[in-house]
Each structure stands twice: as structure tokens, then as C-alpha cells.
Amino acid sequence: MFIRYKKSFEKIAMGLLSFMPECKDVKKLQEIIREYETNSDWQLFLWKEEDILGAIGVRFEGNEAIIQHVSVNPSHRNLGIGKKMYSHVCKHFEKQYLVCSDEYTESFLDKCEMESSSSNV
Numbered sequence: 001m002f003i004r005y006k007k008s009f010e011k012i013a014m015g016l017l018s019f020m021p022e023c024k025d026v027k028k029l030q031e032i033i034r035e036y037e038t039n040s041d042w043q044l045f046l047w048k049e050e051d052i053l054g055a056i057g058v059r060f061e062g063n064e065a066i067i068q069h070v071s072v073n074p075s076h077r078n079l080g081i082g083k084k085m086y087s088h089v090c091k092h093f094e095k096q097y098l099v100c101s102d103e104y105t106e107s108f109l110d111k112c113e114m115e116s117s118s119s120n121v
Helices: 007-017 026-038 081-093 106-119
Strands: 002-004 042-048 052-061 064-072 098-101
Touching: 002 081, 007 026, 007 042, 007 052, 007 064, 026 042, 042 081, 052 081, 064 081, 064 106, 081 098, 081 106, 098 106
Parallel strands: 064 098
Antiparallel strands: 002 042, 042 052, 052 064
16 A cells, blocks of 8 residues: 655654665755655655555656655565555656656666566567
8 A cells, every 4th residue: 555654654764765775874864754744845655565665755846756765675675566666656646747767766767667568568
């Protein structure tokens, strides 16, 4: 299930985002979470099955929805959770925005798109 971040999920979201290489520094991580809480152009979503297993962050600029953070709990990786989150963001925002990546998420999103296009053949 795809859920929007709220303050009560702060520790879980920080834990998930801390798995990303650019989010290792605690001060940087706190700044990122604060931005998601205060900037209406930044939205963070969590993926919940029995527990919250992943997070995906989107920044809106003009007509683009830029996926800037994607993280899955390491013990649940390679199960397609990241791809599910990406797919959900695309479906959720495709009518309003062009969904794209930033330099941190580009290789992951390229991989998702290649796998989804090869499975549609």
C-alpha cells in the first residue's frame, strides 16, 4: 500500500532514507526530512505491506515530478518493491507531470523502465 509521509513516520522514513549513499550524514538526513515536511513541492511516500518497507521522494518543478529518493529496507530488496513504488508514482502523477529522475535515482529508474518494457514484449 502506498501512503503519504506524515510526521508520525519520521523515524521510519529517516531510517529508510539513510540507506541511500547521499543520505548517510545525520544533519543532511534531518534537512531532507524537514524539507519534505515543510516544502509543498516535495512529497515523500512510503510503501507498506505488513511493515513500512520503502520510501520514494518526489520533487515538483514546473511540469516535472522528479523522483529524487528511492530506498527499500535491505532485508526486502530484490523483491520488486522499488519498482512497485516507481510504478505507483508514475500512475499517480502521469496526467499532471512528466515523471523523471535526478542524478541519484537515474540508474535505478532506467533499470525499472528497461525491465518493464522487456516484460511487455
